[in-house]
Amino acid sequence: MSWSGSSEGGSGRRGYHHGNLREALIEAALELVGAKGPAGFTIAEAARLAGVSPAAPYRHFRDAEALLSEVAVRGFDLFAERLAKAWNGGRPQAVRAFEDLGRTYLAFAREEPAYYAAMFESRISQEAHPELLAAGDRAFGVLRDAADHVAATLPPDRRPPSLMMALHIWGMAHGIASLFVRESPSRRKLPMAAEDLLEAGVLIYLQSLGLAGGQ
Amino acid sequence: MSWSGSSEGGSGRRGYHHGNLREALIEAALELVGAKGPAGFTIAEAARLAGVSPAAPYRHFRDAEALLSEVAVRGFDLFAERLAKAWNGGRPQAVRAFEDLGRTYLAFAREEPAYYAAMFESRISQEAHPELLAAGDRAFGVLRDAADHVAATLPPDRRPPSLMMALHIWGMAHGIASLFVRESPSRRKLPMAAEDLLEAGVLIYLQSLGLAGGQ
DNA sequence: AACTCATGTTAGGGGCTTTTACATGACTGG
DNA sequence: CCAGTCATGTAAAAGCCCCTAACATGAGTT
Structure with missing residues (x-):
């Protein structure tokens, strides 16, 4: 047989060896x-x-989990990249950029369901794949830096621990994404877009800390 | 052979038919x-x-998913029961009881990892198992009622939509549970207990709405 | 041109899923 | 009491998957 000729469907092969x-x-x-x-x-x-x-x-991969883990790592890298872009160093306005971070979180879950699932729904043991944990940390690092930056706009005596802030926002974003964006079709209906729900939550939260929320 | 005699380990059988x-x-x-x-x-x-x-x-079950779904339904029922007990009609103090709800959410994830996993990490299609959605709604109903109750303590002109409140709190609780309580051993380390993290988050959130936070 | 070794293939053991045909025995009505 | 019925069990089998071992190919190197 040997279909080594040509006409491959994009990621095809050229002979006995695939090539990529x-x-x-x-x-x-x-x-x-x-x-x-x-x-x-x-x-x-x-x-x-x-x-x-x-x-x-x-x-190329020890087992199925290793392949899935590689997908998740790439997902985290892409995620971190998108988050960093949304944050953009906190410019032009830190609080506004912070909110964009939230929208971007949900947008990622919505637009990249495959990556999101590999990252958060695949039950890969982090012990066996430490690079996964590292990739996740890089993504969280963006949020962490943003929280730092936003917190720093407050006077020291009213400044909350930025790590705690980051964890709260991450938690809310992740929870809303998991419950209302991902999951199978016809998931629980919301009275508003998940993005707006999160934005409102973040605003309420930030307001409490004394960070003016937009208006 | 026929091990139909006696001495069964609790859920044993008594003959050709299992019995239960x-x-x-x-x-x-x-x-x-x-x-x-x-x-x-x-x-x-x-x-x-x-x-x-x-x-x-x-x-007894169409397939593996149906069995898992039954486990999840029971998990949601148990979850709703525990949440209702924690809320306890908002007595003696509504806001305090509301915070207990959060602790109970995380406690459930921590103490009943099997149920929690079946409920939230098993990718069961809700289409095929509508009773699952119903059971989940019963659990969320508790949170919804609590939010209603808490919101009602505010004057109407400063009263937030209670559904939105419930969704925010649910999202934060679920996110924190998913990210920091569940997941495999040696999950990301927190500088504080997940329960305390959530409580702080809820307090900050409620404070913003004008709901006195404990002290 | 021969060698080497990464990267493919075939073959196979072992496990799971689900269906089909058959077996058992608990219950029920005459 | 006894036969019939039917829910609930078993065995067998087709199909798919995981992963390993032994072997094949051919790209790159010397």
Whole structure:
């Protein structure tokens, strides 16, 4: 047989060796997780999508969890990048930029369900994949810095611990994302967009700390 | 062979027929989910724990998801019960009781990881199991009522929409539970107990709405 | 041109899912 | 009391997946 000729579907192969299997598998995994959730993804099917035998992936990943973990790491990196862009060093207005961070959090969950699922819904043991924890920390670091920056606009005697602020906002954003943005279709209905819900929550929270909320 | 005699380990059987297989399977599933996460649970192993053949569970549950869904429903019911007990109609002090609700949320995630995982980390399609959605709504109803009650202590002109309040608190509680209480061992370390983190967050939030926070 | 080794393949053991046909025995009405 | 019925169990089997081992290929190196 040997379909070594040409006409490959983008991430195809050119002969016995694929040439870029590792990347092709990551792409395939992302696609599958997006379509069927982290539980629906299988190594065998990813291999099928990449056009190789079911055993080939094991040359590049110890097991299915390792592949999923790589997807999650990339997700965290992309997430951190988007968050950093939204924050933009707190310019032009720190509080406003802080709120944008929240919108961006939810937008990521909404627009990148596959990454989001791999990152937060795939039950990967962090022990076995320390780089995952590191990638997560990089993403949280953006939020942490932003909280620092915002807190610093207050006089020292009324300044809250910025780590606590960051954790509160992260928690609310993550909770709203998990409950109302992600999850299967026809999830619980909200009377408002999740983004607006979060923005209101963040505003109420910041107001309490003495940080003027927009108006 | 026929081990139909006596001496069963609690959920044993007494002959060809188990006698209480449905319940035994639910218990087994709960145990397995607690030990290995929703992904680690299998019908075959639950059947093994119950002492029946791998096909027997299908007399009681359409498939693995249906069994897991039943576990989740029971989890939501237990959750609602605990939340209602913590709220206790808002007595003796509404705001204080409201904070207890938050502690109870996290306590549930901490003390009932198996139920919590089945409820929130098992990716069951709500379409296929509408009773799950209903059970979840019953639990959220407690929070909703509490928010109503707390909001009503404010004069109408400064009264926030109680549904929004409930959603904010639910989101923060759920986010903190998901990020810092559940998840595998050695999860991200916090500088404080998750319960205290949440309580602080709720206090800050309520304060902003003009609801005196404890002191 | 021969060698080496990363990267593929085939084959296979073991496990899970779910269905189908069959077995058992608890209950029920004559 | 006894036969019939049906819920609930079992065994067998097809299909899929995981992961490993032994072997094949061919790209890059010397």
